[in-house]
Amino acid sequence: MSQSYNRGLIEDFGRWKEFTAGMWAWILHKFTGWVLIGYLFTHIAVLSTATTGATAYTDTIQGLESLLVVRVMEVGLLAVAVFHILNGVRLLFVDLGLGLEQQDKSFYASLVVTGVIVLASVPTFLEGAF
Amino acid sequence: MAERYSSFQSGSLSWFLQRITAAFLVVVLAFHFFLLHFVNHASEVTFAGTTARMEQWGYMLTMVLFLLTATFHGVNGVYAALLNQGLTGGKKTAVKGLLAIAGLALAGQGTYLALVMAGVM
Numbered sequence: 001m002s003q004s005y006n007r008g009l010i011e012d013f014g015r016w017k018e019f020t021a022g023m024w025a026w027i028l029h030k031f032t033g034w035v036l037i038g039y040l041f042t043h044i045a046v047l048s049t050a051t052t053g054a055t056a057y058t059d060t061i062q063g064l065e066s067l068l069v070v071r072v073m074e075v076g077l078l079a080v081a082v083f084h085i086l087n088g089v090r091l092l093f094v095d096l097g098l099g100l101e102q103q104d105k106s107f108y109a110s111l112v113v114t115g116v117i118v119l120a121s122v123p124t125f126l127e128g129a130f
Numbered sequence: 131m132a133e134r135y136s137s138f139q140s141g142s143l144s145w146f147l148q149r150i151t152a153a154f155l156v157v158v159l160a161f162h163f164f165l166l167h168f169v170n171h172a173s174e175v176t177f178a179g180t181t182a183r184m185e186q187w188g189y190m191l192t193m194v195l196f197l198l199t200a201t202f203h204g205v206n207g208v209y210a211a212l213l214n215q216g217l218t219g220g221k222k223t224a225v226k227g228l229l230a231i232a233g234l235a236l237a238g239q240g241t242y243l244a245l246v247m248a249g250v251m
Contacts, residue, residue, distance in 0.1 A: 023135055026135035027134070030211050036200075036204060037204030037205065040201065055177075057180070061172070062173065072237070075165045078167075085156050085160060088155075091152075092152060092153065103222070108173075119151075121167070124167060128173055129173075
């Protein structure tokens with residue numbers, strides 16, 4: 001498993017105004033990671049209604065999908081997943097030493113592309129919710 | 131030189147496995163979202179439709195591998211983040227054990243669920 005190492009005061013969240021793009025990317029990657037693993041546990045729990053029967057499964061999913069709040073949260077989940085994917089690809093390149101000097105620009109690009117994909121997906125995610 | 135931030139120590143086994151699973155998850159997570167929100171709409175998901183997909187062995191195995199890699203990537207990521215916040219000693223051992231149990235339980239339940247959905251169990 002991983003080892004911790006000291007990077008000094010940069011992790012003091014009280015100094016957030018001094019954070020660089022790379023620091024924000026790291027914080028957002030952590031935050032979206034926590035949301036995704038939390039969702040994975042919830043997702044398997046909800047889908048597990050399939051083990052009690054076909055009707056329970058279909059009714060649970062369609063019942064949840066009929067709620068506007070669930071649809072809106074799914075858009076939030078999409079935003080979290082898309083950012084984590086794009087920033088994850090960025091991290092893979094950074095770890096390979098590719099584009100290290102442009103890592104701040106690639107973080108901004110991850111944010112912009114996430115915004116575009118999420119906005120373009122809103123109609124599909126909210127279809128039939130009203 | 132630009133600053134590099136990571137919760138992992140570069141070159142460690144957990145760092146390597148986190149990257150290998152990430153490369154797989156990038157593709158499969160995007161596929162999963164696309165298939166169940168754009169090709170099929172989540173609001174129209176039924177047990178019959180799920181079973182029809184899961185009865186295809188290639189799809190079912192991909193989903194099980196998706197579950198296992200996502201569970202490892204998530205739990206390993208949480209552990210690395212907690213270590214990074216300064217977790218040490220007995221608390222570190224307890225958290226490691228708890229995360230391992232939670233991860234194994236999730237993987238076990240998810241695999242059982244996949245077999246039910248595929249009509250095997």
